[in-house]
Amino acid sequence: MNDMNDVLKRKNRKYNFGFIDENSKREIRRKILKAVAIPGYQVPFGSRELPIARGWGTGGLQITLSLIGPDDILKVIDQGCDFSVNAVNLKRFIQKTTGVEITEDTLKATIIQTRHRIPEEKMGENQILVFQVPYPEVLRTVEPSEAVTREMHAEMNYSKLWVYLYEEIVKWGEITIGARYPVKVNGRYIMDPSPIPRWDVPKLHMAETLYLFGAGREKRIYAIPPYTRVEPLEFDDFKFNVESFDGKACSLCGSTDTFLDEIFNSETGQKTYICSDTSYCSKVSARKKVSHE
């Protein structure tokens, strides 16, 4: 037992590239392939233990780690921001175990891992966007049992979710779902797009980029392959709509076509708005500065 302790106690133990062992990575990649083959279908997988807490992006992280190679260029965002504490923490971990290049530039990255946002700049065919997912099951709102929801998906029995939307309209005159707006993928599965704002939902439709979704705690992987139909659930006479920022602009870069964070200035108490996608915001600001000069 003492020998064992010595082995385990060794400092500076070398971790495998990407932390997860190669066999596990391979299994996760197989599950990703299955997910790509059945757009919107939640593929169960044997979620691995990581030194990052469950609920903090372990699903996305496992996808990123099993896909990433030494030549990849990685960007990690949380709430659209490269420097938010959780994004920094994940980046630190991935870089420690892979040594890959990190970027803040959406267009330069080959893999972007995100929580709650799709970048404002349009991503291309050679990129992958990995979403962190807290609730993979879109039907959980109307049905708590996993065994039942899997059957509902199999039978395309989505009436309960539709009635939920109907009742929302009857009660509130509006569908009150903010983020995590349910979408139908490829005309078959209804899917939870992760807690992205409705603002980002249209970007899922016929995109050039491969979108991968990972839920570590709930042990599910799903995907939207490039050029796939993705439609938010809506009624003929109650159309899906995105968040309204009418008459508002980013106080830093002046953009009027981005998703804005509402902020209370700590000194004046005044409400202002800034872009949630911070790297895009800096790009626009820089561009304006140049054109000014």
Add this chain to the structure above:
Amino acid sequence: MSKKKILSVKDLNLIHGKKPCGRCLELTGPEVESNICPVCGSIVACADISFDLNEGEILGIVGESGSGKSTIVQCLYFDVRPTGGEAYISCFEEGKVNIFSESSQKKRYMRSNLMGIVYQNPQRGLNFDFSCGGNIAEKLLMAGIYNIKKIRDRSTELLTKTEISTERIDDPPGNFSGGMQQRVQISKALANNPAILFLDEVTTGLDVSVQARVLDLIRQLQRQLGISMIIVSHDLRVIRLLAHRTIVMKNGRIVEMGLTDQILEDPQHKYSQLLVNSML
């Protein structure tokens, strides 16, 4: 009345038991007055069930509890899976495909678009977490109607037809009386103009006066809409009031089938005679 068949059932049976011995059918039935197999203990819920339902017809199924009458309806509505037999619906795949052999997705389509059901217990037919309108909407949404105005209009129309104040469209059915819940169930069942409507002991447990109103409503609706119906009841009075033709069941088997008037006036089977006599 046209004689076009809408539903045709052949040799339907359902045996409950982990390992039926193979002799269950010959060892049970009205002759031995039992539907429990003496060899293996399996329960023959129904067997040798063959009949047709014509367009615009009301077919009654009468029998004591445990006679297998509800089982037939539950099989046809895919609530339970029969152990044998076939059924064909004329408006599904031109009546050429045995509906029991279809995928659960197709079965769901049939339930949503071609059938309606009203159960004895409204808890089974209605979702008490939804509003009354939401329950009707569910049926319409299942059939692919994604238009709030159309859904509201149709629900209002159905509630009016079933004599429920349209002001209560957004109330949960839990706040309603038993008779009203039954009428909401009927509204829901009728939402998609189903080809076939199943009514399973719909008036059992209701006050006599409420019973009369519900039965009256069913009769009216049938006249207006010409829907084909199968009505299951242990009460011959209900059958007499509604059914054109009647099936009498005992111990999981059909013992007699014919025009309702004929059965009432001149019952052939010993059990039918008992049933008719007890009603008088």
Add this chain to the structure above:
Amino acid sequence: MGYVAVKGGLEAIENSEKLLDFFRLKGGSSPVQVRQIQEQFRLAVDKVVGEGSLYAPYHAALALKQSEGDTIEASFILRAFSSTISRTHYSLPVKTTQMRIIRRISAAFKDIPGGQYLGPSRDYTQRLLNFELDSENKSHIKRFLHESELEYKKLSNEDIGMFPKVVDLLRKEGLVIDSKKQEFEEPFDITREAVAYPLARSGRLQAMARGETGGMLMIAYTSMRGYGDIHPTLGELRVGYVPVYINKNGEEIYAGEVLVTEAEVIARFISKDKTDKPRFTIGYGFCFGHNELKAISMAILDRTMQAEKPKVPAEDQEFVLSHIDGIESSGFCAHWKLPHYITFQSDLDRIRATRKKRGGDE
């Protein structure tokens, strides 16, 4: 710009980590030795090896030091650590009849073959705060150990004997159901395979052996109080060391021994049909370390989850098993501290739109 963490995330994290050490050490007392935790915070260590699902008491003690005594956090650290170690072998099934016992009781029979063995237990202590512990010092410890050495010699003596299991006595009489069939199946591994419900019993037991004590106790207690009572009797509770063997090229090799707790509850009897003779059902609990509440709770839940048609939460596999893992539940609970600016912005948009619909101001 206050709380809005636009930049400087990395700096904040690093400072926060430093502060953890500061708060741990600012009192200036002498450092807690890992060995002290391993020996004197025995039950905390046992909780961590179980919930962290890695039998490594030293590492568990270290994790407890690192986490300032937070057992869930320590279990998390231990689990993350275990994922970096490759799995070279699967052990052969341990035989608890070979257990070197430190404690063994039965609530079913007054006298059992081998006898009841109270062992170290707080069950019959009066829970009075012991102020003498405050002045405990090395010479006290020395004297105590010297005095008790003779008395407790038995404990370290190998030939204390192995005991037959109480449930086996009933099994011989044919009074309990035979679950032998399942025992020969290759166990399900929830850490490698995707869990789907219903889950095989081996997977259920594995999930519970890794479960969080408090969570399991809570759900088991719902059954004990009456939400699906299984009428349990504690057939046997044993705590002790079991030898672990691995199979190497067909040869059984001794790998060491682990301290475990095993509980078997005898529960409500059943029969297959009207003619079948009734038999008691059994609930089984087993976990790393000395953790009696967990083993008993596990045994209760093992039995409740055998219900064919779940009627109450404790009988519902999916309900129980998806909520007892301490690492998962604590991680998710903690995630609410992460920024949710985007989703909340979305919610603000919805509440304003809805208020507008109802007329007047947003």
